[in-house]
Amino acid sequence: MQSKSYIPYLQVAPLAFVFGAFLVIPILTILVVSFWDYDFARIIPDFVLTNYRELLGSPVTLRTYLNTLRYAAIVWVATLAIGFTIAYFLAFHVRSDTWQTACFLICTVPFLTSNIIRMISWIPFLGRNGLLNSALVGAGIVDQPLEFLLFSDFAVVLAFVHLYTLFMIVPIFNSMMRIDRSLIEAAYDAGANGLQVLTSVIVPLCKPGIAIGSIFVVTLVMGDFVTVRFMSGGQSASVGLMMSNAISLLQYPAAAANAVILLVVVLLMVGAMMRIVDIRKEL
């Protein structure tokens, strides 16, 4: 019997619809709007390059991008170091399955509250008269409250690391759990010491997990504006914040142009990571 030719199209239709409605159309809209004109109160359908020209010509844009990239780089290194260590501990040192699951769930507990609440909860801890400063001054470790703790790059990075380390732990842990334990025995059998097992067997086999975690963390940090605004107290800028400011001034086309540039930058970064590591093995 000849199968009806429209059946396959029907089968892909739901996914195609979801992708179209929630991904392709919004991005196309942003792309279109980024070429529109605007004045103080209106956006005017048009085709102008002024939005891009202003953005790319401004030294502020470059500085903001560099600052955001700096955040991304620092947060990436920190979450990778912490995430890898925790995942390693969970995967190779926690022997019983029950404890492994329990510890893993404990890692996810902070995610039961919203981003904003988790960020705000740092404020009474890190503030000038916060818990940490009171404790440090009280213990005589410092004479004066530390100023850099809150409303600083330090606070921004700290909050990012707190928010996003789990995104590193989960894929790396997943990679590690797939490593055949006899490979580690085989490495010891071949005379490897603990460090060599880590660098010659575990890390190479975790690369896909590391890549996936890195993609999560880097894209999240690159697009963030809430964390930067809250934790820097408005003293630092990020690309997301720049867009958010443009939107609050009703400069939608300018924000859209910035979004397009950010999208291109992030896609290039993700593309570079996928060139280095083949993540398909993990999916």
Next chain:
Amino acid sequence: MADKGDIELAAVLKRYGSAIAVDSISLKIPAGTYCCLLGPSGCGKSSTLRMIAGHEDVSDGDILLGNEVINDLPPARRGTAMMFQNYALFPHLDCIDNVAFSLKMKGVAKAERRARAMELLRLVDMQDYAARLPAQLSGGQQQRIALARALITGPSALLLDEPLSALDPFLRARMREELKRLQKELGISFIHVTHSQEEAMALADLVVVMNRGRIEQAASARAVFNTPRTAFVARFIGGHNIVEAPADGGGRQRISVRADRAALTAPGSGEAGFGGTVRAVEYLGSVVHVGISPNGGTDFAVDQGEFLVAVNENKFFAAPVALGDAVSVSWKLEDIHVLEA
């Protein structure tokens, strides 16, 4: 004075919590021996191998290689090398780097370790696959790479954990020959864990039959087959009938009679035997297996209620029997082997 490659287990015990996996076994494996640890799953054969390899702590007793107690040495410093059941090849390294792994760990320069690895690849006839990843190889090829990787360390004993179990029957027979040839060529001991009595008989100079953490018998394949020490060995090795028979001095004793030494005869002939009914007939090519359940009232109690006679094909078809036929089974007194337990 022990030879450099001699392995000795002295009252070696392995405890997991309160369970005893290996129960104070003692065994000497002379250098250059092909030794098979044979037994059903859970008999402690793998734990024994892993203790020799150093991947499992010894709870009590000593393991000696040559004159040195190696209990507390790390795996790589024992002079043994292990080949894992699933080969455990590093999936991210190509064949030559897999083989060269131990040299890399020692810090041997790249050119030199690759040259050495290439020699080993040639030994196992895999030189054309140096640049392949393990995932691109068949099971048999992966095994050769695993062999090369284990042998590059120059071990005085190679430990193989069920090396043939992942292969299909044809390949298994071929690899079996190759393992034996390689062992003879290298002149080192191979200690090979298997649950297949056929594999053990084909390969081993020394068959060690294990059951419940103990050694039931350690002897040459022929000795194990012809004079099994216990009923367990006779049953596990196959081709034996275990019969409880009257002993010469009165009382009862357990004897084993090889299936191919027993015969179907007219009632009353032969030196010992009983009458029974044919319960099973299996044509196996060169022999026909006939299962006979003894009639009531005989002096013999047959293990599991069925006595197996392996009849030569020609003989069987000269005087065939069918299910339900009444027959007599007999054997010569010289073919009786008395079991210790």
